[in-house]
Amino acid sequence: MTKVKVAGFGVSLDGFSAGTAQSLEHPLGVRGPELFQWFFPTQTFRQMQGKDDGETGLDDQFAVRAMEGFGAFILGRNMFGPVRGEWPDDQWKGWWGDDPPYHAPTFILTHYPRAPIEMLGGTTFHFITGGIEEALQKACEAAGAKDIKIGGGVETVRQYVMAGHVDEIHLAVAPVVLGQGEPLFSGMDLRALGYRTVEHVPTERATHIVLAR
Amino acid sequence: MTKVKVAGFGVSLDGFSAGTAQSLEHPLGVRGPELFQWFFPTQTFRQMQGKDDGETGLDDQFAVRAMEGFGAFILGRNMFGPVRGEWPDDQWKGWWGDDPPYHAPTFILTHYPRAPIEMLGGTTFHFITGGIEEALQKACEAAGAKDIKIGGGVETVRQYVMAGHVDEIHLAVAPVVLGQGEPLFSGMDLRALGYRTVEHVPTERATHIVLAR
Numbered sequence: 001m002t003k004v005k006v007a008g009f010g011v012s013l014d015g016f017s018a019g020t021a022q023s024l025e026h027p028l029g030v031r032g033p034e035l036f037q038w039f040f041p042t043q044t045f046r047q048m049q050g051k052d053d054g055e056t057g058l059d060d061q062f063a064v065r066a067m068e069g070f071g072a073f074i075l076g077r078n079m080f081g082p083v084r085g086e087w088p089d090d091q092w093k094g095w096w097g098d099d100p101p102y103h104a105p106t107f108i109l110t111h112y113p114r115a116p117i118e119m120l121g122g123t124t125f126h127f128i129t130g131g132i133e134e135a136l137q138k139a140c141e142a143a144g145a146k147d148i149k150i151g152g153g154v155e156t157v158r159q160y161v162m163a164g165h166v167d168e169i170h171l172a173v174a175p176v177v178l179g180q181g182e183p184l185f186s187g188m189d190l191r192a193l194g195y196r197t198v199e200h201v202p203t204e205r206a207t208h209i210v211l212a213r
Numbered sequence: 214m215t216k217v218k219v220a221g222f223g224v225s226l227d228g229f230s231a232g233t234a235q236s237l238e239h240p241l242g243v244r245g246p247e248l249f250q251w252f253f254p255t256q257t258f259r260q261m262q263g264k265d266d267g268e269t270g271l272d273d274q275f276a277v278r279a280m281e282g283f284g285a286f287i288l289g290r291n292m293f294g295p296v297r298g299e300w301p302d303d304q305w306k307g308w309w310g311d312d313p314p315y316h317a318p319t320f321i322l323t324h325y326p327r328a329p330i331e332m333l334g335g336t337t338f339h340f341i342t343g344g345i346e347e348a349l350q351k352a353c354e355a356a357g358a359k360d361i362k363i364g365g366g367v368e369t370v371r372q373y374v375m376a377g378h379v380d381e382i383h384l385a386v387a388p389v390v391l392g393q394g395e396p397l398f399s400g401m402d403l404r405a406l407g408y409r410t411v412e413h414v415p416t417e418r419a420t421h422i423v424l425a426r
Contacts, residue, residue: 011226013224013384013386013398013410013422014228014398014401014403015227015228015398031404171226173226173386173420175410175413175420175422176409176410177398177403177404177408177409177410177424178404179402179403179404179405179406180402180404180405185226185227185228185390188227189392189393190227190390190392191244191390191391191392191393192392192393193392195390196389196390197226197388197389197390200388200417202415202416202417202420203415204413204415207386207388207415207420209226209388211390
């Protein structure tokens with residue numbers, strides 16, 4: 001049965017899952033990259049960059065689980081890009097170049113309609129203006145028997161978790177404090193929502209925790 | 214030179230360092246004990262319980278560092294006990310029995326004056342009504358060349374950290390979500406306060422992080 005998952009989601013010790021002031025220069029916000037020190041050296045990430053090196057091991061196993069086998073993805077608009085408000089034109093096609101790492105239908109939450117964009121490698125971006133429920137319904141139809149990943153950003157993950165739609169959350173807790181940024185847990189009672197820790201795998205670069213209901 | 218430290222301080226993934234509703238039955242708050250699953254099996258904790266068993270290893274090394282070698286301790290009143298308001302009598306002498314685990318002068322922050330209590334094993338409880346600065350000054354005089362530990366609870370740690378008095382913070386991040394409790398990080402910009410991660414030691418039961426300035 002299709003599961004809805006958050007996976008490979010970085011969070012700092014002090015609970016921030018993105019830095020402040022996202023921009024073209026800082027897609028993850030200022031200091032956001034510190035959350036992904038476990039991910040950047042992995043073979044999975046290096047392959048996304050077109051390289052054939054990279055580390056295997058526990059971090060890479062979680063990276064694989066976070067990127068492969070999904071039948072559909074859902075992203076918030078800020079995860080898709082730095083453009084705000086009306087789309088000025090069709091130029092912006094995501095952070096990832098012509099061949100994004102999704103390789104599946106990918107639904108972008110936005111208030112501003114836009115025609116779908118078919119990218120290389122199996123990724124098609126669909127723009128959803130009807131909110132999280134509509135996006136989830138379309139993702140379910142697209143995913144078939146495969147799982148759906150809520151790819152981010154922070155606010156999108158929070159909305160799906162608090163609405164009770166997320167079966168599993170893999171957090172990669174980075175051994176750093178960010179001080180400022182987008183808080184992941186604020187006002188979100190994961191215990192009351194039914195989550196318990198089902199996996200706990202520490203590595204040198206992160207503590208991987210899988211929560212499930 | 215004397216350093217002021219927070220040590221062996223538990224925090225959940227979602228940023229809580231104590232459960233809710235502290236009481237005589239729940240000194241750590243409801244679910245608070247989940248934060249200390251790394252500590253309870255250690256030789257250090259077992260010896261505090263008068264047992265001669267317990268695990269050695271990385272968790273125990275951090276437990277030793279968290280309890281030994283301090284010249285003075287500072288505790289918030291709620292860390293000392295469940296009594297609120299005026300002291301009704303001299304009966305309450307802490308959670309720890311006749312021989313508390315401090316073995317050094319221990320300064321209790323309170324709004325209500327009370328005579329010092331000399332316990333067994335070198336612990337004397339001093340009640341400080343002049344606030345965190347006065348407590349720190351007296352702890353410094355008492356500690357000599359040794360370090361001072363801010364023992365908790367959460368609000369006391371937060372006050373000393375935000376006032377810029379804490380040189381080193383050892384957090385034991387528990388692989389659990391509490392959902393509710395006393396938030397450690399809320400509104401506290403550890404980065405702006407100058408903290409960086411200087412140690413990162415994951416174990417099966419916790420991720421130990423030492424922050425220093």
